[in-house]
Amino acid sequence: MNDRKGSEERLLGALADDRPGPEHMADMMSGVRERARAAEMRRRRAGRSAIAAGVAVVAAAVLLVVPMSYDVEVGDRLVVSWPTALAQSEDIDAALDGIDGVVGRKIGYRDGTAHARMVVIGPPVGEVVAAVREVLADHLPDHATADIARSPIIRRVGGNVLAALTQGSFRVAARGMTDDEIELAIIEELGLIGVRGADAEVTDQPDGSKRIDVRMSDSPYDSLTFEVEL
Amino acid sequence: MPDFEYHLQPIYPEAVRFARALAGSDTDGDDVLQDALVRAWRGYPKLRDKDRFRLWLMKIIGNTYRSWVVRRKLKNWLTLEFVRHVPSPVRGSFESRDLLHRALQDLPAAQREALVLFELTGATIAEIGEVQGASIPAVKSRLVRGRERLRGIIEQLDGGGAG
Numbered sequence: 072m073n074d075r076k077g078s079e080e081r082l083l084g085a086l087a088d089d090r091p092g093p094e095h096m097a098d099m100m101s102g103v104r105e106r107a108r109a110a111e112m113r114r115r116r117a118g119r120s121a122i123a124a125g126v127a128v129v130a131a132a133v134l135l136v137v138p139m140s141y142d143v144e145v146g147d148r149l150v151v152s153w154p155t156a157l158a159q160s161e162d163i164d165a166a167l168d169g170i171d172g173v174v175g176r177k178i179g180y181r182d183g184t185a186h187a188r189m190v191v192i193g194p195p196v197g198e199v200v201a202a203v204r205e206v207l208a209d210h211l212p213d214h215a216t217a218d219i220a221r222s223p224i225i226r227r228v229g230g231n232v233l234a235a236l237t238q239g240s241f242r243v244a245a246r247g248m249t250d251d252e253i254e255l256a257i258i259e260e261l262g263l264i265g266v267r268g269a270d271a272e273v274t275d276q277p278d279g280s281k282r283i284d285v286r287m288s289d290s291p292y293d294s295l296t297f298e299v300e301l
Numbered sequence: 302m303p304d305f306e307y308h309l310q311p312i313y314p315e316a317v318r319f320a321r322a323l324a325g326s327d328t329d330g331d332d333v334l335q336d337a338l339v340r341a342w343r344g345y346p347k348l349r350d351k352d353r354f355r356l357w358l359m360k361i362i363g364n365t366y367r368s369w370v371v372r373r374k375l376k377n378w379l380t381l382e383f384v385r386h387v388p389s390p391v392r393g394s395f396e397s398r399d400l401l402h403r404a405l406q407d408l409p410a411a412q413r414e415a416l417v418l419f420e421l422t423g424a425t426i427a428e429i430g431e432v433q434g435a436s437i438p439a440v441k442s443r444l445v446r447g448r449e450r451l452r453g454i455i456e457q458l459d460g461g462g463a464g
Contacts, residue, residue: 082401
């Protein structure tokens, strides 16, 4: 009975004398230092990620909430001119319509020259110009000369980005513009807010006012409002 | 941090025995000890009274062991390999330390921790009370009950109580 009573004491006593070898602590501490270093690096990385996330949140808040005003290049205007006597201008106009990135187009004729004014948004303007050159080469004789003039479309963005993204509206300051310029300006604005292939037509009314007809085959907006300042 | 190792060195054997006895094997005990030492390493600069290093470390080892048990159970559940430990009668083929490790695993956690601290690390009852956050009578009770229960388990495992 006494032997049984002391069994746990003998075992505990044997275990109490158990000592790890001298190299055990060195190996253990080597692992501890390595893990502590790795944990520290993870903590620093997590800290940097948190800072980056915080900066992103602040930047998003600035973009969406804080009013701002800045100029942005949103597209290009191309004016393509060719002599009407040397080509079927309607065919060239139709071919220009099929070029990717051309969101609006008006053609006019003056002094024996056709002028196709195009609004280009999306692809690099160099690609569009190259496509225009191909169209002209296909429809004009070798000795004919054609001009392509390009100017950037620059818009001053006001308000905040959130408003710009959610509003289907725009304003055209048309004071001093010819009717052709007003039409193109409207087509430009429509293209900029995602309405592609629209057409605008300005006609003078007997009472001295102007009537503006806008045709859109496809629009991402349920309703759309715009204002033309004459 | 050489200062950390300076304080660890004299009590290192106690820490090893404590962790191994809690975990039930040398391998698991060394894993628990390394986890605990990583925690202690990080927390060491904040330990104001370096004279309390020994008790502080034992407390960390105890806490780390409890976290380790939870993690191991979760892991076993996730891999569907968890089998509830049922003590099985084992005849005298075990070496004494294996037998004791196995028997300790069948003790309630608080009794095991108190008994191991008392027997294998030389901690006093007051120190155990501090590590466990328990009163001195509670620690004494854990030691007495733990010892009695351990004796019974060892006899059963060793075949001494079978006949």
